[in-house]
Amino acid sequence: MTLAEIMDSMSYGPVMESAEVAQAWLEKHERQIGLFIGGRWVAPKGGASLPAIEPATGSELALLSVAGATEIDQAVAAAASAAEHWHNAPGYVRARHLYAVARDIQKHARLLAVLAALDSGQPIRLTRDVTVPYLARSFTYYAGWAQLREQHFSDLQALGLVAGITSFNAPLCDLVQIMGPALATGNTVVVHADPAASLAALLLAEVMRDAGLPDGVVNVVAGGEETRNALVDHPDVSQISVRSSTSAGQAIRLRSAGTAKRLLMRLSEPISVLVMAEADLDAAVEAVVTAAWSGRTGGMTRVFVQESIRADLLQRVQDRLTTIRVGHPLDRAIDVGPLGSESAYEHAKAWLAQVHESQTDVLEAEGDLPKDGFYIQPALLSSIEPAAEPLQSWVDGPFAALLTFRSLEEAAELANNSPYGQSASIWSD
DSSP, X not given: OOHHHHHHHOOOOXXXXXXXXXXXXXXXXXXXXXXXXXXXXXXXXXXXXXXXXXXTTSOEEEEEEOXXXXXXXXXXXXXXXXXXXXXXXXXXXXXXXXXXXXXXXXXXXXXXXXXXXXXXXXXXXXXXIIIXXXXXXXXXXXXXXXXXXXXXXXXXXXXXXEEEEOOSSSHHHHHHHHHHHHHHTTOEEEXXXXXXXXXXXXXXXXXXXXXXXXXXXXXXXXXXXXXXXXXXXXXXXXXXXXXXXXXXXXXXXXXXXXXXXXXXXXXOOOEEEEEOTTSOHHHHHHHHXXXXXXXXXXXXEXXXXXXXXXXXXXXXXXXXXXXXXXXXXXOTTOSBOOOSSHHHHHHHHHHHHHHHXXXXXXXEOOSOOOSSSSOOOOEEEEEOOTTOHHHHSOOOSSEEEEEEESSHHHHHHHHTOSSSOOEEEEEOO
């Protein structure tokens, strides 16, 4: 055959953004996703289930099994059964398993990225180019912890059973932050995946099992608040690692008070951006875009700008806002996808209506939103007081607020005037 004939006869695989691979995985499970306990799929005895909703369309992706107290006991027993072997294994053995997990994550990168985008509403550019590579790198990193523990981390000791609580904002990133250090130091894990984003977490457990991780070392269950409370209350849990909302963290803190359980929490984390007069404003604008409108959801971004450059920065941000695209998460040309759940969507709409009623100036992105799904137009609150109630209440969504300051001392005071934990960037010379 000539080269032209070979090229004409070649069959091409699906594009990286195709949903086919994720839909095929769901079909393999007949769209009835069980609990992952002891290295196998388990159906709850009561048969309780809840729908996994695709945020982009509002349609049902699959039915998720809901774990009750019986299934939590089963998951904890599976983790306890695997604990002795996993804890007593030499560090290099645990490292070998974690290296294998990292390789299999790369092998199944497309499936993980696409399912995470469909399940959480995050843009495929984020799940494909950031989240999944971060997963692989992180498990490789923690494999190094395991391999070098006796030599360099001898003070790190296994606690026993770690219970993980994830959010719907970044379920895969939550999982590696919970599992990585726990597995490296010889603990076993039971994870409660947020019901609004459980599919990717359950898939990752399957990938880890197929990579050779011993049965019972990692267990993942889905369900609502009752499932979470049953796991938190279980007497055999040694540590609770929480990557969730502030309200969930407060509830878990109250339930675990007075027990010997360790508590490790990373809760709601809105971002602050501080822009000084001498900053590179184009770079600072891109920081605002990345923080507020890059597909992440985690609270409203607060932008503090020195008074002398407020008008200039506001104009640049406003110009940039007109280019922000909202659309289906598998469209690689969009910036912002839908919110991850209907409850977050309804809350964001109500919050935005409250902002409009307060006569705050609101600049919104241009263009029509998709008719179906949980989409909110990206917005900038361009005039609002630091103590205004909307800034003190929690909201998930593509929102940013512009505030001014005169001195560094005032900027620090304003940025810290929030009930939520912050990550921040400061733009100066």
